[in-house]
Amino acid sequence: MDKMFDFALTGELLGLDFVQTALLAAAVLGLVAGVLGPLVVMRRMSFAVHGTAELAFTGAAGALLLGVGVELGGLAGAVIAALLIGLLGGRESERDSVIGVILAFGLGMGVLLLSFYEGRSANKFGILVGQIITIDSTNLNLLVGASVVVLVVLAVIYRPLLFATVDPAVATARGVPVRLLSLIFAVLVGISSALGVQIVGALLVVSLMVTPAAAAARVTASPCKATVLSIVFAEIAALGGIILSLAPGKPVSAFVTTISFVIYLVCRLIAWLRGRTSRVRVEPTATAQPALR
Numbered sequence: 001m002d003k004m005f006d007f008a009l010t011g012e013l014l015g016l017d018f019v020q021t022a023l024l025a026a027a028v029l030g031l032v033a034g035v036l037g038p039l040v041v042m043r044r045m046s047f048a049v050h051g052t053a054e055l056a057f058t059g060a061a062g063a064l065l066l067g068v069g070v071e072l073g074g075l076a077g078a079v080i081a082a083l084l085i086g087l088l089g090g091r092e093s094e095r096d097s098v099i100g101v102i103l104a105f106g107l108g109m110g111v112l113l114l115s116f117y118e119g120r121s122a123n124k125f126g127i128l129v130g131q132i133i134t135i136d137s138t139n140l141n142l143l144v145g146a147s148v149v150v151l152v153v154l155a156v157i158y159r160p161l162l163f164a165t166v167d168p169a170v171a172t173a174r175g176v177p178v179r180l181l182s183l184i185f186a187v188l189v190g191i192s193s194a195l196g197v198q199i200v201g202a203l204l205v206v207s208l209m210v211t212p213a214a215a216a217a218r219v220t221a222s223p224c225k226a227t228v229l230s231i232v233f234a235e236i237a238a239l240g241g242i243i244l245s246l247a248p249g250k251p252v253s254a255f256v257t258t259i260s261f262v263i264y265l266v267c268r269l270i271a272w273l274r275g276r277t278s279r280v281r282v283e284p285t286a287t288a289q290p291a292l293r
Helices: 007-014 017-042 046-066 070-088 092-116 121-129 137-166 168-173 178-195 211-219 223-246 252-292
Strands: none
Touching (some): 017 211, 017 223, 046 178, 070 137, 137 178, 211 223
């Protein structure tokens, strides 16, 4: 526990190249996750994020076994998962069961592929819970490039996608291609989930893709404000998690998820206090009305 608060050691480690690369990667991931998160929450796709992350894990495990880039394998697996979810889970009533099937298959295949891998056990563990030491300039370039593509595509489809998210029936009646937009958004979520595998791991990528946005949704109903807050919360969790993990040398994911959860609890507390204050203001007025009659 003492190492966790060794600020001198943390300062020294922050000067290392691989740490700075990891921080830059985390900042990019926090931006993408923060932008996508509110739409994920509004569209009730939190479970879908977990499902795509599991197939990202499968793809990463296969890439590790074949000796190719883990990040490429994870990206391929996540995109395939997103396409399957978008194509097979078109009806909202079927979506959860489809995601559950894909998630179970992905996790099972990933475990099988890892069982054939005879290299360092740390590489196996890193796919599940993240490992910043593996992030190099090549990984960073891929992450930045993929993030730019995600943000550009999202910017192009954002308005009709938001319309389809808020009122899909009216959007369909107005000629908005709701099914196509859902498929495109699922792919964007899949790509973003894959990008988070190396930092927080396949099992805990939800902590960046969903928790900051869920926290923001507790304190504001405005999509614009929720997006800004989601980005801020995701950045705090991603960057703070890496910094806190340096001195003790423990997995980043534990710190990222803890920070995200604390932010979520604080936002719930703020929402509760607001609700309590508004009730206190309304109740005297309500009780005073009969006396005025």
